[in-house]
Amino acid sequence: MHFPVRAITLDLDDTLWPIAPAIVRAEDALDDWLRRHAPRAATRWPPDARRRLRARCDEERPHLAHDMTGQRRWMIERMLADAGEDTALVQAAYDAYFAARCEVEHYDDSVPALERLAARVPLAALSNGNACLRTIGLMHLFRFQLGAREHGAAKPDAGIFHAACARLGFAPGEVLHVGDDIRTDVEGAQRAGLRTAWINRGGARWPRTMPPPDLEFTTLAALADWLDANPQPESMSA
Incomplete structure (x- = not known):
């Protein structure tokens, strides 16, 4: 044609x-960051729990369906707050995640x-x-x-x-x-x-x-x- x-x-x-390897790398980077800077959140939110939280985000915040950055930042803030960590850490945690997400192959x-x-x-x-x-x-x-x-x-x-x-x-x-x-x-x-x-x-x-x-x-x-x-x-x- x-x-x-x-x-x-x-x-x-x-x-x-x-995309799959980049997301795995990003989740691993977030895990590492949480263990070093917000250990209670790392314990409270292992990967399976984060996947369930993602589903809750889709259900509770459908207005973020088109906004992957907004979804992820909301999730991190929720994780920190629920674990009693400082929510001011959201940006630094997201930056760690996003840097690894952009390490594509x-x-x-x-x-x-x-x-x-x-x-x-x-x-x-x-x-x-x-x-x-x-x-x-x-x-x-x-x-x-x-x-x-x-x-x-x-x-x-x-x-x-x-x-x-x-x-x-x-x-x-x-x-x-x-x-x-x-x-x-x-x-x-x-x-x-x-x-x-x-x-x-x-x-x-x-x-x-x-x-x-x-x-x-x-x-x-x-x-x-x-x-x-x-x-x-x-x-x-x-």
Whole structure:
């Protein structure tokens, strides 16, 4: 399939890097910080208890569903308060967690592919998570990063896709959204009028009941190959 691509929006977690190892690393970093600075909270809130607290956050504070930073800060404050620790420690505890959360391990193809894509068209990051591209060291490849927290709503809400297109200066049909998640990335972008590319690293089958993506690849490198094989008009280059 060939169609013009003036810009690309990209999901981050599980598209550029696997999220699970980063979250495990972040939880371990928080454990270590609590043991050193708030030991009663460390004892009171082992990982299983924190998972239950996360579920309570989802139930009691649905207005934070799009705000991973707000969720985590609320959880840490609750943990400290319930254990009789100083709640003024929230920021320092969160900083320890977040620094480790941004220690991501890129898929082998991700960075070279991003460099190739960025040389061809403008890139924008569009994520429901709270990873910081500046901290990770990839911000120079992107025009901007738009997160659900900053926008006020998460994918698959059409508004976040439209906001990204407006900042890029292109109509939705001229922008290709790239991501791993069937519902939040592909279905959400389709409903917002964007072109879609599904990064299917695990070899999953597309649901028969849903309209397929415009493109499907097992790696980001394959997307870069596709873009190289389908040159865009000069006026569409970055």
